Amino acid sequence: MSTLTFADLGLAPTLLQALEELTFAAPTPVQEQVIPMALAGQDVVGQAPTGSGKTAAYGLSVLQQLDVKVDAVQVIVLVPARELALQVRDALKKLGKYLPNLRVAAFYGGHAFREETASLKQAPHVVVATPGRLLDHFERRSIIPNQLKVLVLDEADKLLELGFQDELVEIIKRLPRRRQTLLFSATMSDKVLELIRKNLTRPRVVNAGEDTDELPENLTLLGHVGTLEQKPAALLHLLNQPETGRALIFCNTRERCAELARFLHGRGVAAEMLHGKMPQPERDKALMKLRNNSAQVLVATDVAARGLDVTLLDTVVQYDAPDKADGFQHRAGRTARAGAAGTAHLLATPKEQAHVQKWPIAEGIKWTPMHAPKLPPAAPKAPRPENVTLHVSAGKKDKVSAHDLVGAFVNVGGVGRDQVGHIEVFDYYSYVAVPRQLAPEVVERLLGAKVKGKKVRVSVVE
Incomplete structure (x- = not known):
């Protein structure tokens, strides 16, 4: 086993300080290989699965090469999805915390252009963007x-899979x-190999394994076989088990997502949905509710769930079987991350089971007959x-x-410090979770209150 430290890789003290604060103990294999090559100015191709530490591998490399005194875009990171753009932006900000005046911005479709042009008054050093929106800015x-x-x-394979080939050429x-x-x-x-051949110069290749090679070690794979008609009752049974906790449910279509979210709501499960046609504020709201425990379940399509940042997700349920092995891996691997344990369920008809069993990655599934008790009547509320x-x-x-918001909610809103839940701060608004019974009083107390000198409006998110 390697005993290299981040200091051995030639990183600057400002980056090492941030790594220590983030409790990054030692470099992952992909970081060990990529960082020295990238710092030497070489083009690099990394085959790296989710969870391999690739964001920090390229993030640390590019941050070290920035000249923060120069007011210009020096790094562009292209990503396939809006959620991933935000995730990468936040990761780079944390890694570059001790670089003076570092500016990292994320640009993506689904919201007004003016919100982004405002943040371009002073050029960001690093731009993280989806291809379509970056091309608009160009x-x-x-x-x-x-x-x-x-x-x-x-995620070059996903950029191409989602049809961004023309935009990449143009960019x-x-x-x-x-x-x-x-x-x-x-x-x-x-397609990825062709992209490399056309756009990289004598690249060094790093192979940290394919996404389809393995699943997280602490992941339990369970398959349930039955009829299509049994699936709703089987899903409800799973979600009612105390160990299920926070769950992400995958469907193959938007229609199935909406149908399932309605069904779960009617049976007393706090479910939100996420699919590609939803406006961005609605997506933000659904994700935030899962993260802060105002929802137990998120029902999503694959495209919407790409790059989702939901830590400590207890359970994944594949309600519809995916078409391909890498889809299975992507879905199941959303739980049991960062060393935590998790369970991935697959609800399958015999035909779906036969299809899935052809994949080496599905070998570890423990199959049982679907348990589908009689459905309770729909709940009135x-x-x-x-x-x-x-x-x-x-x-x-x-x-x-977040610190300012805690202060306002405790000192003005009358909420106990330990009662302030998950906080998410966006560019123009924020979300704060509080216990349900306190909400009306908190809203009333904060009427006309100021945070950092700005008068704020506080309202309940339904």
Whole structure:
């Protein structure tokens, strides 16, 4: 086993300080290999599965190469989904915490352009973006990449799978030729290999395994076989078990998502849904409710769940069997992350079971007959979780932090410090979870209150 430390990889003291604070003990294999090559200015191709530490591998490398005194976009990270853009932006901010005046911005579709152009008054050093939105900025000349040092293509296989090929060609055309390119992909399809051949110069290749090679060690795989008609009752039975905890349910279509969320609501389960056609604020709200325990269950399609950042997810249920092995791996691997234990269930008809059993990755599934007790009658009211989420009309752009919100909720809102739940601060607004019975009083007390000098409105998120 390697005994290398982050200091051995040639990282600057400012980055080492942040790593120590984030309790990154030792580099992962992909970090050990990528960081020295990237710091040496080489193009790198990394085949790396989810959870291998690739974001920090390229993140630390690009942050070290920044000149924060220069007001220009020096790094662009392209990602396939909006959730991943936010996740990467936040990770880079944490890793670069001790770089003075570091500016990292995330740009993605699904919300007003003016919100993004406001944050471009001063050029960010690092831009994390989805291809379509970045191209829009190039067209409007709100981002001019003439001083770019590094391009990172993250989850290249997914970028191509989601049809971003033309946008990638157009974006790369507009970048300086003298630049470093780092590409990461879970799988190496012919399309990915062609992308590498056309856009990288003598790349060094790092192989940290395919996504389809393995699942998390602490993951229990359970398969339940029965008829299509038994699936709703079997799902409800699983969700009612105390050990199920917070669950993510995968469906193959938007229609199935909506149908299942309605069914669960009617049976007393606090369920939210997430699919590609939902407006961005609705997606944010659904995810936030799962994270802060105002919902027990999120029913999602694969596209919507790509790059989801929901830590400590207890259970995954694949309500519909996926078409491909890598889809199975992606879904099941959303739980049992970062060393925690988790369970992945698959509800399958005999035909679906026969299909799934062909995949090596599904060998570890323990199959049992579907347990589908008689369904209870639909509940007259939707479930009421213990927590409720409050919307606060101030965010990062108002210089408001989670610490400021805790202060306001405790000192003005009368909430006990230990009763303030999960807080999420976005650019123009924030979400705070509080116990349901306190919510009306908190809203009343905070009427007209100021946070960081700004008068805020607080309302319950339904």
